[in-house]
Amino acid sequence: MLKAATGGATHGGARTGSAAGGGAVTDAAVAVDAVTSDSPDLTPKPFAPGPVAPEPVAPAPFAPDPVTPDPVADAPVAADGAIRVPEAPLAPGEVERLVGGWHHDPHGLLGSHDSATGTAVRVLRPLAERVVVDTGIARYELTHQQDGFFTGLLPRTAVTEGYLLRVTYAGKEFEQEDGYRFLPTVGETDLHLIGEGRHEQLWQALGSHVRVLDGVAGVAFSVWAPNASGVRLVGDFNGWNGAAHPMRSLGISGVWELFVPGIGEGTSYKYEIATRDGRRLQKADPLARAAECPPATASVVTESHYSWQDAEWMASRGRLPHHQGPFSVYEVHLPSWRPGLSYRQLAEVLPAYVHDLGFTHVELMPVMQHPFDGSWGYQVTGFYAPTSRLGSPDDFRFLVDAFHQAGIGVIVDWVPAHFPKDEWALAQFDGAPLYEPADPRRAEHPDWGTLEFDYGRTEVRNFLVANAVYWGEEFHVDGLRVDAVASMLYLDYSRENGEWAPNEHGGRENWDAVRFLQEMNATVYRRCPGVVTVAEESTAWTGVTAPTDHGGLGFGLKWNMGWMHDSLVYMSKEPVHRKFHHNEMTFSMVYAYSENYVLPISHDEVVHGKQALVSKMPGDWWQQRANHRAYLGYMWAHPGKQLLYMGQEFAQGAEWDHHEGPQWWVLDEQWPAHAEHAGVRDLVRDLNRIYQDTPALWQQDTDPAGFAWLDGGAADDNVFSFVRFDTMGRPLVCVSNFSPVVRHGYRVGLPTVRADVRDARWLEVLNTDTPVYGGGGIGNPDPIKAEPVEWNGRDTSAELTLPPLATIWLSPA
Template sequence: MTAIDQTFATRSDPSDTNQVSNVPSSGSAPAGAAHGVHPDAIAAVMAANHGDAFSVLGPHQVGPGTWEVRAVLPEAKSAALIVGGDAVPFERRHPEGFWVAKVESQGRPLYEIEVETWDGAKRRRHDPYGFGSSLEQHDVDTLREVGTNLVYKILGAQLGCLDGIDGFRFAVWAPNAKRVSVVGDFNEWDGRRHPMRLWKNGGLWELFVPGLKAGQNYKFEIRGPDGSLLPLKADPVAFAAQHPPQTASVLQGTSEPAWHDKAWMETRGEKDPRHAPISIYEVHLGSWARVPGEGNRYLTYKELGERLIPYVKEMGFTHIEMLPITEFPFDGSWGYQPVSLFAPTSRHGTPDDFAAFVNAAHAAGIGVMLDWVPGHFPLDAHGLGQFDGTHLYEHADPRQGFHQDWGTYIYNFGRAEVATFLAANARFWLEHYHLDGLRVDAVASMLYLDYSRRQGEWIPNQYGGNENLDAIEFLRKTNEATYSHAPGTITVAEESTSWPGVSHPTYTGGLGFGFKWNMGWMHDTLNFVSTDPIHRRYHHHDLTFGLLYAFSENFILPLSHDEVVHGKGSLLGKMPGDRWQKFANLRAYFGFMWGHPGKKLLFMGGEFGQEREWNHNQSLDWHLLDDPAHAGVKDVIRDLNHLYVSTPALHSRDTEAAGFQWLVADDQDNSVIAWARKGREAGQIALVVSNFTPVPRENYRVGVPAAGYYREAFNSDAGIYGGSNVGNMGGREADATQSHGQAHSLSLTLPPLSTMIFVREG
């Protein structure tokens, strides 16, 4: 990503301060004064206490045809101004390195500065203060337009060419700062060297620094409104960042990655996700697998592309969903407390490496989704908190701006620049990195002002209610922007309440998400399968209740990382009974889930019956696959995925009540449940039957919607999975015996602790 692919146009003379708000210290002389620069202005610059560096530094006309060029060069033993072929010596005006040179020129001189350092080295460079601004007021105003993608094309460190010179243009929003400087490897982290220009309207600071190279580290040094220096801040729109615990941003630019997924991108928007099979493998990249022989290190993006993607393909999942990979400082947050929202974590490689990982997934026909965290951010000193010395990104009042549960700041969604920043970040991942979906974390905490708060700990909205109206508007606009500009992608809400219309269009009053996690289904059904079979008759409603609201939203059924941490144990560990029954229960539960209306999501490790609780610092226990019982669970998930994808009745009407028909809903005494799934074309029928007791049942009659042969396409009790191999000899022909309100029915053998899926043929 080092090729120069954008050219900045100079919009103003470098000494033109019409577009900036001059914040000089006392005693500063106006730019262009005939007597040159005032000593007090020099002192202020050298103390890094001057708010308008362009009024002092760079070329200034001090008389007819006479120009004075001023520069801060602390490292210089001597310096010369190179104009054409001439070298004009600089004069030191301050012992710490303020230099001035005079040159005769009828117009603004074009020049370089040659510095001889104290160790005798000579370096020549262009002067950042010899360039005008490359921004327009329209660019600055755009930062208030929620839904635009220009945020990441204007802000951050943009690689480009200005006046024929290569370099990086830095821009950062810090409206209340008295002074902002770029500091980094290239200037000894010295805030005097590269102070920035402030735009009068919009609070944007910008500076073009020529000659910088990708890979160099940088931050912003900010002097707050009270004059105090803040901790060095990472760039909010950094495109790369150092590997934690180091915290600097890294020069990268926004050049387009080398994409090879044209066919995928061209066809992505042609499908309606509601009617497509979506089976998501949720992954924490840092613990899916590690390299024990090399210090238990992470896999690189390249290694993940070579190992994870073929595995997901083999297993039949349609999508990978990554726990957050936006750069985050603390491993234990799993990525849910990010600092650099535009930078893929360096734990696994470079941004180019990450793009190659997405390329590899798309080449394999796998979509890539990201857990996205717009609800809160951590208090780390280099992050967004108190960014310019004020509560810029977060609410000042802790009743609105501080998460008590997580010890984090809450974004101020009512501030246009903050909402624009976050909405642009959503577009960035979908458009720049070609991701196929975003799962939005902790939406409930955004929607409710009183989320996890007692009376008196929150502030009602203007109507006296507990709805966060600013967050609602932000979510709606973000969803509108992503669906408008990235067709075929999906947004998914992790929303744990009964908020209406989460996955309904905004024009009908909904929030505009494509899908919503069905947290109620997850809690109810896990409660049921965790109960000893002898007591399940008293919990039968946990299986059936979810169908009362299954089509009120576009649901995804999640068995996520949240269910296998914090003492909850693994999915296998939740199952009751002896070892055989635990595995049988888990296999039956997975069959029930894949046969149930709703898209599917399973956290890594669940697909082979991980026995211990998930630990983000350890690889999954892949050695368990040497045990046939665990291998059998893996085969169950693989076969369910392939059946789900290839059977329209199981996915094409996931979100439509017309695609579901109850057959057996009330046999709580036997813990048997059965329904039919129907596709969008006539005759597409799948029959799902579960027996959640360890008792096999002979000649169990189930009504079916149509005559025909029903092939036993899946049986969780099959011997190849580790079951008892009880079944129906490959299928049954429906006979004309009325049952369950249907004119035809099947006489079935129900294996113990099992789910079977029959597909009607012909």
């Protein structure tokens, strides 16, 4: 006996419509009147009170109860025993809409529907030669009406516990379930939250999901396409012909849904959308959690089977606020770090490498699905799918888990600022602007030939907010670095007069984007404890890292693009000219506490003709490397967190190439050339080690009490000296000499370690001129004794030897 399908079969009564709002479907074309004109008059006679007895009434002629006609009475029987039942036809216009993919409620026509005369079963099977309904007790052959549309009127009692379809193609019979006998898999609560823009786990409602409904395994598909006239599902399971798989509209929600039995993980698919102007579009699923490997563009059904091993990491990662803890980041482009390695192969080497160098976090350039390698992931077409170039979503989970087990946090670049115009992706998704604004002055992104999101549309904002949550909840990422925030905040970004539309107040601020960023940050911090969001924001917008309840955008950290630009301008000058640019290095402290900053030397600074970091430096090869080392020493001591792009940790001389990746071969050279690159890497390792062990370098990054200039005005000497303090007042002194001459007996004021001690001793805990780093070995003997000589406004000072083009750090002995 076949088990009945709950929630879909309407046996025993007329179907009363689905969540799409469709009305009851009756089989008027085959119905007959069950009440005849010969029925007896059963109207009661008036009662006459009193002693007079009522007149006798002659008994009415016998009339049997009405009999429902049997649709299979005298029906012919096929050779295999299947009963050829009468048709249950529809008007040709309805069938044409259905087979043409323009019908909003195919479930109202297809499947099984009870009526007064029997159970109508209608099936859409293009190219089929024969369709038989198998109830487990009897088999009923349907009649082909037109264009692959088969119908039949079964006895009302025939379909009581479900049925199977036996469909014949090219002489071969296939057993199939009927997906049109199930109720929607998207619930009313989901639709309500989608409509309000508050579905924080949107990926669980939309997209593709393996389901078992009433014992029937298959995949539930759902997509938001409110402007579509019809949506059909195409994929490898139906030969990319959606004629047999029209989806139903779930009313005003704009969501279309279909459950397809008999398919599962690994199925490739797209949505075929019939537009209001008569076009047909094939679109990848915006909520797909996996995709085919480019250049293929289809979405792929996937489910996670990964078992996480990072419970300890997840429980402890939020104990210390990020702006008050050590935070040094190694930025990586996964496909090119070691070209050819998969997620799982990278997990065997990359976490160990980052851990060995002492970075606290790794930042991954976008891992979301993107069609063009040369975009480095910044033109995203699959916001919910890790790129399939390197493996499956569970493979990416394995990599994140490996980082966590190595004690390293994972930040991923996230790109909600724009998306590409590929015809199979988000652009004009249902034939009209949907994810992008309708006004082209707001839709077109002038810099990248892409489209911007419509942050004012409820469902679009929900799509992005839920996506941010998705990466935290589903992949355990520890942070999102949000790309191109400035382009979101300003309506006139990269636009000339007349090319942009002002806001409702006539201004240039994109208040819809502001509200979206605030909602995103507030939601992520609430749902994903311990996660940090980082803004790449290049303007002076106020309150990027201020709390949302104080009117800020709510980010945890912000890239300090001003520091990056100014400091690299200074470092690119010949030392003889640096005194004229001294303020390029000191200006950052004027605004250092306006936000919670990260100091980035990112991929953007080592590509497109900007040269590698070491190649930006003036002088011969030795001087370039010395400048490089001195700059890193200055950067790690400066207030703010650090970020360094791959390859710069060993001073590769060439720009980054996304095909070739870092120049690992330079590390294979033997001593003394070995120190030219491996020595720089050793320096980065020591910088991170001392950094993590020295709270003065990170504990008060956002507090003016954590920094003081010793001498910020020694422009003629190209020297900068300052002191960092932890919350206990323990100092670390940094002195950078950006001139190529040795400065002997250079007096520097020193902070008082103890009020009763004016001859404290100091140790040189870091010197970028150390021979093992590739330097000349000029430095200061330990210990350095402070003298009670006032200097730089300090009670004590010491005469130091400053190596050329070098940075030294001093700590109390």
